Amino acid sequence: MARVTIQSGDFDLGAEVAALRAGDAGVGAVATFIGTVRDRNGGSSVSAMELEHYPGMTEKAIERMIDAAMSRFDIRGARVVHRVGPLNPTDQIVLVAVTSAHRGQAFQACEFLMDYLKTQAPFWKKESTPDGARWVDARVADDEALARWGLRAGNAG
Amino acid sequence: MKIQLRYFASLREALGPGEALELPDGTTLGALRDLLVARGGRHAEILARPRPVRCALAQTMADESTPIADGAEVAFFPPVTGG
Numbered sequence: 001m002a003r004v005t006i007q008s009g010d011f012d013l014g015a016e017v018a019a020l021r022a023g024d025a026g027v028g029a030v031a032t033f034i035g036t037v038r039d040r041n042g043g044s045s046v047s048a049m050e051l052e053h054y055p056g057m058t059e060k061a062i063e064r065m066i067d068a069a070m071s072r073f074d075i076r077g078a079r080v081v082h083r084v085g086p087l088n089p090t091d092q093i094v095l096v097a098v099t100s101a102h103r104g105q106a107f108q109a110c111e112f113l114m115d116y117l118k119t120q121a122p123f124w125k126k127e128s129t130p131d132g133a134r135w136v137d138a139r140v141a142d143d144e145a146l147a148r149w150g151l152r153a154g155n156a157g
Numbered sequence: 158m159k160i161q162l163r164y165f166a167s168l169r170e171a172l173g174p175g176e177a178l179e180l181p182d183g184t185t186l187g188a189l190r191d192l193l194v195a196r197g198g199r200h201a202e203i204l205a206r207p208r209p210v211r212c213a214l215a216q217t218m219a220d221e222s223t224p225i226a227d228g229a230e231v232a233f234f235p236p237v238t239g240g
Contacts, residue, residue: 052169053239054213054232056216057213057217094239117239118240119236121237122165122234122237123238124166124234124235124237124238135166135235135238136238138236138237155236156209156236
């Protein structure tokens with residue numbers, strides 16, 4: 001099964017988790033994260049969002065992040081699905097799912113992958129607001145989140 | 158040497174999808190950025206330091222000190238905001 005999928009369509013959490021842990025009786029824990037589109041950002045209302053990526057590089061970058069998670073944590077599998085193209089408030093954007101024998105490593109690897117993805121995977125969000133469309137600014141807090149894992153982001157800062 | 162330059166997101170909107178370029182051997186990513194800024198106009202406005210611009214070489218994040226290889230794909234883009 002592919003570990004990384006970039007797609008315009010929606011994804012189904014239940015189906016993704018079922019596929020990730022299918023046939024692996026060593027799995028005792030599944031941790032998942034889903035990011036969704038908010039209707040507000042930076043004090044403005046957001047009516048729609050457009051997500052751009054770098055085809056080829058985006059997939060490779062996330063594959064390397066999963067390799068890093070597999071070597072850093074005692075996990076059995078990982079799956080990342082990220083949507084691109086036009087999205088609306090409440091839509092799902094990203095799924096990270098991790099399986100492991102016990103919960104601790106699954107929780108940690110799931111957060112590690114999200115922190116890594118936020119600052120190192122080439123995606124860009126453009127929001128539609130009442131003042132027009134604007135590209136979303138990178139957040140220093142996301143660089144700091146990756147620094148907790150001993151990795152330098154160098155994205156926003 | 159010949160390279161293929163690509164832009165993404167706000168840089169693509171301002172400068173277009175990219176272009177094929179002929180560069181002196183050993184040109185670094187930072188030196189390429191300097192060459193583009195030296196064109197003036199939109200390129201200077203969008204790429205001049207300290208504007209936050211990240212770069213990739215052969216579809217891998219890279220520092221500006223990295224030398225570009227012949228035939229490489231180079232990309233400039235703003236800080237990433239996925240997830």
